[in-house]
Amino acid sequence: MSMAPDSKPGAHHRVAIAGVSGRMGQMLVEAVRDSGDCRLAGALDQASSPAIGNDASAFLGHASGVAVTADPRAGLAQAQVLIDFTRPEGTLAHLRACRELGVNLVIGTTGFSDAQKDQIRDAARDIAIVMAPNMSVGVNVTLKLLEMAAQALDTGYDIEIIEAHHRHKVDAPSGTALKMGEVIAQALGRDLKQCAVYAREGVTGERDPSTIGFSTIRGGDIVGDHTVLFAGTGERIEITHKSASRATYAQGSLRAVRFLAGRRSGLFDMFDVLGLR
CATH class of the missing domain: 3.40.50.720 (NAD(P)-binding Rossmann-like Domain)
Incomplete structure (x- = not known):
């Protein structure tokens, strides 16, 4: 009690x-x-x-x-x-x-x-x-899963991080999305500062396989959704965490x-x- x-x-x-x-x-x-x-x-x-x-x-x-x-x-x-x-x-x-x-x-x-x-x-x-950019226990377990996935999927997979938050959030991408990028880059022996892509518009040319892409969605009252996409040839793996509260x-x-x-x-x-x- x-x-x-x-x-x-x-x-x-x-x-x-x-x-x-x-x-x-x-x-x-x-x-x-x-x-x-x-x-x-x-x-x-x-x-x-x-x-x-x-x-x-x-x-x-x-x-x-x-x-x-x-x-x-x-x-x-x-x-x-x-x-x-x-x-x-x-x-x-x-x-x-x-x-x-x-x-x-x-x-x-x-x-x-x-x-x-x-x-x-x-x-x-x-x-x-x-x-920590995210105090959620589930998000931190997700970060651990991403570390494992990145180590195993280090070649032949394009990595994209998609995050969605409520309309009042003032920074983008979210601290959690950046942390996900850092954890993945570290596991791959890359520096996120060198390989992150935050904006795509117009004729971008083909995707550089060494980059980690970020997409940001803002709207409504979404507490926080994060998906990391490992897109290979013939398959893709998505690791997602959604906060409801x-x-x-x-x-x-x-x-x-x-x-x-x-x-x-x-x-x-x-x-x-x-x-x-």
């Missing part, structure tokens, strides 16, 4: 959540509340959010006793770990506060530049960080929180969390 975290005695992970009034933030608040071993300890949002000052669980019709704040230091004061699915600039501001306060970090944000990723790597010398990302995030417990430093990803190395 799982009691509500705020009434449960004993040890639990004290979790702060960034972007708490967004779609993902609310899903995380609910997941923390429903977990048996995590407790909401902080709630961050942009200063312009109408949620500032309100109870972070108000939308669930119950009080967590945690007020939403725009001040990272206040929001992190009681927390052991922050879960952040916001935008790169916001995540980096939170990263600086986490590093100062010794708070670990689970990063689900996508769209970082290489220089921004370097800042995260640098901070991981002082705090423990799990960073953001709850999978929230559950994966809590697994990352548990993995970080007791760790002081280091940069990890979901392969580490799930033992898929």
Whole structure:
């Protein structure tokens, strides 16, 4: 039987959540509340959010006793770990506060530049960080399958990655699609920067067999669909993952929180969390 975290005695992970009034933030608040071993300890949002000052669980019709704040230091004061699915600039501001306060970090944000990723790597010398472009357990198992497929299908197969997301997503291709490309390129001994093709229009010439193609679809309320197509002569293999709910990302995030417990430093990803190395 799982009691509500705020009434449960004993040890639990004290979790702060960034972007708490967004779609993902609310899903995380609910997941923390429903977990048996995590407790909401902080709630961050942009200063312009109408949620500032309100109870972070108000939308669930119950009080967590945690007020939403725009001040990272206040929001992190009681927390052991922050879960952040916001935008790169916001995540980096939170990263600086986490590093100062010794708070670990689970990063689900996508769209970082290489220089921004370097800042995260640098901070991981002082705090423990799990960073993954997709926190879903199923997606990470899919990445493992892609690694195996790419190693076996390394010649004679054209590789295309097709992804679809809701109309509100601001970056393309998705972080997950790029991660799929990276995993495949690595398995083939290629560099994704050299072999990725992101746009085709007009007379493109024949397809270069060493490339990895990306196609992006945006529309409606699609949570996230990803298909990798290995197209050979006389056959094709499709490996597909479809998300029907953001709850999978929230559950994966809590697994990352548990993995970080007791760790002081280091940069990890979901392969580490799930033992898929």
